[in-house]
Amino acid sequence: MTKQDSPRSRNAAATREAILQSAFAAFAQSGYDGVGVREIAGTAGVTAMMVNRYFGSKEGLFAEVVASAMNAPSVLTREAIGSNSPGRAIAAALVARTTRGEPVLDGMRIILNSASNPRAAEIIREQMRLRHHATVAATVGGDHAGERAGLALAVVAGFQFMRQMIGLPALAQADPAVLEAMLGTTLDRLLSDGA
Amino acid sequence: MTKQDSPRSRNAAATREAILQSAFAAFAQSGYDGVGVREIAGTAGVTAMMVNRYFGSKEGLFAEVVASAMNAPSVLTREAIGSNSPGRAIAAALVARTTRGEPVLDGMRIILNSASNPRAAEIIREQMRLRHHATVAATVGGDHAGERAGLALAVVAGFQFMRQMIGLPALAQADPAVLEAMLGTTLDRLLSDGA
DNA sequence: GTCTATAGAAAGATAGAC
DNA sequence: GTCTATCTTTCTATAGAC
Numbered sequence: 001m002t003k004q005d006s007p008r009s010r011n012a013a014a015t016r017e018a019i020l021q022s023a024f025a026a027f028a029q030s031g032y033d034g035v036g037v038r039e040i041a042g043t044a045g046v047t048a049m050m051v052n053r054y055f056g057s058k059e060g061l062f063a064e065v066v067a068s069a070m071n072a073p074s075v076l077t078r079e080a081i082g083s084n085s086p087g088r089a090i091a092a093a094l095v096a097r098t099t100r101g102e103p104v105l106d107g108m109r110i111i112l113n114s115a116s117n118p119r120a121a122e123i124i125r126e127q128m129r130l131r132h133h134a135t136v137a138a139t140v141g142g143d144h145a146g147e148r149a150g151l152a153l154a155v156v157a158g159f160q161f162m163r164q165m166i167g168l169p170a171l172a173q174a175d176p177a178v179l180e181a182m183l184g185t186t187l188d189r190l191l192s193d194g195a
Numbered sequence: 196m197t198k199q200d201s202p203r204s205r206n207a208a209a210t211r212e213a214i215l216q217s218a219f220a221a222f223a224q225s226g227y228d229g230v231g232v233r234e235i236a237g238t239a240g241v242t243a244m245m246v247n248r249y250f251g252s253k254e255g256l257f258a259e260v261v262a263s264a265m266n267a268p269s270v271l272t273r274e275a276i277g278s279n280s281p282g283r284a285i286a287a288a289l290v291a292r293t294t295r296g297e298p299v300l301d302g303m304r305i306i307l308n309s310a311s312n313p314r315a316a317e318i319i320r321e322q323m324r325l326r327h328h329a330t331v332a333a334t335v336g337g338d339h340a341g342e343r344a345g346l347a348l349a350v351v352a353g354f355q356f357m358r359q360m361i362g363l364p365a366l367a368q369a370d371p372a373v374l375e376a377m378l379g380t381t382l383d384r385l386l387s388d389g390a
Numbered sequence: 391g392t393c394t395a396t397a398g399a400a401a402g403a404t405a406g407a408c
Numbered sequence: 409g410t411c412t413a414t415c416t417t418t419c420t421a422t423a424g425a426c
Contacts, residue, residue: 010409031311033228036401047411052403115360116226116308125362133365144373150357150365151377158353162345165310167320170328170345178339182346186381205391231419242393247421 016054018044023065028106031113032062032120062114063123069107070131075156081139087152087188088180094156095180098164100172105160112161140191152190159183211249213239218260223301226308227257227315257309258318264302265326270351276334282347282383283375289351290375293359295367300355307356335386347385354378 022044026035037058041048055061075097080089097105114120136149163171171179217239221230232253236243250256270292275284292300309315331344358366366374 012409015409030313034311034313037403038401046409048402049404049412050410053409058402111361112307112356113311115356116229116311118225118229121360128361128363133363137365144369144377146365147369147373147377150363150369151354151374151381153363154353154357154366155350155381156353157356158349158351159346161307161310161352161356162349165316166306166323168323168328168345168348170332170341171349174339174342174345178342179346182339182342182385186346186350186385189384190377190381207391210391232421233419241391243420244394244422245392248391253420 012054015044015046015050019046019051019054019061020064020068023061024068024106024110027062027065027114028104028109029113031110032058032117034113037061059119059123062120063127066110066123066127067131069110070127072107073132073135074105074107076132076136076153078135078139081136081191085184085188086191087186088184090152090156090187091180091184094159095176095183098160099176104164108157108160109164112157112165142192148190152187155183155187155190207249210239210241210245214241214246214249214256215259215263218256219263219301219305222257222260222309223299223304224308226305227253227312229308232256254314254318257315258322261305261318261322262326264305265322267302268327268330269300269302271327271331271348273330273334276331276386280379280383281386282381283379285347285351285382286375286379289354290371290378293355294371299359303352303355304359307352307360337387343385347382350378350382350385 019040023040026040026043029035036048037051038048040061041051044050051058051061055064075090075093080086080093083089094105096102111124115124132153133146133150136153137146140149140152142148159171162168214235218235221235221238224230232243232246235256236246239245246253246256250259270285270288275281275288278284289300291297306319310319327348328341328344331348332341335344335347337343354366357363
């Protein structure tokens, strides 16, 4: 494609995208503090220097990863929230995808795994303020819609944390159907008008 | 007190306790990865070497801190769980103590802030298996008591995470009375027999 | 019982060649 | 556009003096 390819493919857009995807997976797996730029760059097939060239710093890279994660939600989708029984729809997706060995809900995982770092937490806060809250609140009606949407988000985060990250036996080894019913009812009550 | 005090007070039990308290506060504030043994030791008035002397390693120190945190719960107390309206009791304590500037629920904070580190997560898993789950499940009756207790714990964790650590505006700036009512109802439904 | 000094590894970021 | 090489800092853990 390009004129020559001495060290690598020499395609700015492709390199940038490769770094971004590598970083997404790595931050989901190990969190902001748990992975270094060398490792991210290595998986993408480039050197650590390229991260700074394209994203300015590790923080800059993280900010783009978080923004992309919030732009493509995998559980709190508009379809799920707008369905007849949004709680059940969300619960079904959440239970299925927090089962051991599953593709794993990387978006929320990045947040849960990285929030302990103050710089990462600040970036998450900012992106959350800009995107996620507005999306959910706009889809939930009734009194105290913002608070109810916020609580629903907290329930989703707490469930994933305890089941997937900590592996709390009561949640990690429970019958999926039971979990789905209980979690679905809880979320439906929060997302519908009745308190 | 002791025969002499050339470098420091030279009291093994007191030094150990000072390190433990310093570590508890530091891990709550910054998580396992966010704080070094130098800092912990410095606050306790000793050098980093003492940490390894008394606890073997940073991991050993963390394990003791997590164990002590689970032995002295500040929200999921037996009193709260056994009361007439356990959900409301828990919610009231949780909302009050996740307000900005409050003493802050360090036990769960240590867990939320440290779980991204694989070694810390393993320690938390083990301590959780030994202590917390049994305490809660023993106090909750009815069908699927374990699952309901686990979900309640997840709700508490998620709420604290989103309100206190991320500072989600919908939760961080909400009317405490509204939050308390919604969260209390949610927890009461989980902890009582009705699904 | 506590210290100073240091080993040894790994991190983020930058300079400058090609 | 990408590389190698290096600067600087920070970390856990250990050796050995007092």
